[in-house]
Amino acid sequence: MLEIKNLKASINNKEILKGVDISIQPGELHAIMGPNGSGKSTLANVLSGKDGYEVSGELKYQGKDLINIPIDERAQKGIFLAFQYPTEIPGVNTNNFLKTSLNKIKKARGEKEMDTLSFIKMIKEKSNELGMNENMLSRQLNVGFSGGEKKKNEILQMKILNPNLAILDETDSGLDIDALKTVAKGVNSTRDKNKSFLVITHYQRLLNYIKPDFVHVLADGKIIKSGSMELAEQLEKTGYKGIN
């Protein structure tokens, strides 16, 4: 699904990623943990195609080079990024935006666009699964949403857009335990043998609910250790300092 080899990325001449290697197969869920400033969010940004980074190395998605593909095309090809800090967009109605986005992606995939009635039915169902108040979706996109609501809205978008590869950038941060469980349930319900996930987190807490196949530790722009769920448990006990 995703092959990352010796991926380097700098911004304003400062190197943040210093050679990252990860290989994600269809159906796998990988977790990336790491201390503040280790480059976790940069990795998420670079995978989504955000402007402003000097990127080198190999980045292949479904066997094809991704580095020069623009952000929107990556999304259309099935890459989804759940933001750590979802952007507030005043004046843009959440429902209208979700429908525009879904139909744009469907169109790019050669699928039939969804009509308003089916869309409303689907969004009602999926927002209920996440315990979201439907009224929220007639509000402006992320404007005045609480931290938890914003994160749930990201997971809702993931469920609607149905990506092949979902990157979750600290989706657990700022969530209370109930919201965390709901979000984890949301993720688990979309897992299947064809879909892959890259979950970026600070804490093992989320991984108790979303069981990863692999755990990687990112420190100072490099993966310094990879392993299974036990690695996350070890980190929780010893901290990042105990890794080396």
Next chain:
Amino acid sequence: MLDFKPNEKEIEKIGKFSIEEKNFRIENLKNFNSVGFPNKLVEDWKFSDLRHIVSKNFAKLDLKLKPSKEENFDFIKDFEHNYIVLVNGRLTSNSFQHEDNSQIVINPYLNKDFSNKKEKNPLINLNYALSIEGFNLEVKDNYKFNKVLVIYNLFTKDLNENILNSQNRIKIGKNSELHVFDYVINKSEKNFFNNVYEDLYLAESSVFKNISIQKNRSNGFFHKFSKNILSSKSNYSSFIFPLGLKFDKLDLEFNLEGENIECNLQAASFLNKGDHQEIKTRVNHLAPNCKSYQKVKNVIDLDSKGVYQGKIFVKNIAQKTDAYQLSKAILLDESSEFDSKPELEIYADDVKCSHGSTSGSVEKDSIYYLMTRGLSKNESVKLLINGFLSEIIVSIKSKTMKNFIEQKLLSQIYEH
């Protein structure tokens, strides 16, 4: 270079006037001719050099004396309404089929106050000198309109470097209410200049709501001076969507003469292809306990310019005034420009007055967010522009009006 200084003889061609009126017109013409179209050296015109704009776009400016026929146009079908039709500024027909006609006076109008004064704005002198009849609308006391009144402002195909001057007056009686939808339909393919003087009088506890919008892009160069007198407990609100005019200056003066008045003005524009638009407001708080609010939002594209000059004046007795003014602009191109000049002049000590002005480009983070959801950069920018401007539309209470305006605004944004 066009030096527009009409001869006194032009006045005789407009119509037959009493000696008093003729002298009044001549005096006003002299006042205009002594300064001509204002240039940027005049403070009120520093961002809109009208002399330059006129000489760049017009080889001549003829008075349009022969009335044009009412051309066919599509009436709005989206909502039931009463209407007035103005053809090149002249009242040609009206219908108040949803109302009690005994409560309404409608007739052609010309100013009959000939006390001469040199106006600070020379376009007003020009209007006094050369004006043809517009309309006079009076709503008697205690009458609330059942349906909105649409004012169809039709500009005809035969206009060709003409200058139109007209005057209108609206008077709303005590406890009465009128909602107006000002709709400009432009069939002219040639440049023309439209110079309007408007008086609005709101009696005690009356309500006036107004929405202004153009049906289509046009070659119109518009100037309107509007003097609004608001009596105690009256409520004024206006939403202006001045889209697609080559030049547009709205000079609006509000005199809040009684207590507990609310005066609310909001404008949203998408300016492109060299559009130049200025809104100038002067809100005079002359009595205590009044609220005024102005909010102007512009999105400015290629070679276009938006201007907002807003002054709030608070007289010493106007305690407990609550006045707020805000202008926001998004600039889409290096060639686009936004100028803002907020002014507060306050002589009372117990007031809440503030103003704010921001301008910048579309938020990069917002574009990024939308693009990660599959929208192209262009689509993301359009969605954001739409979102920025719709904040004004959202405050319109009537759902049909809201949809109508939204469609117009969207088509402007998505056309470009």
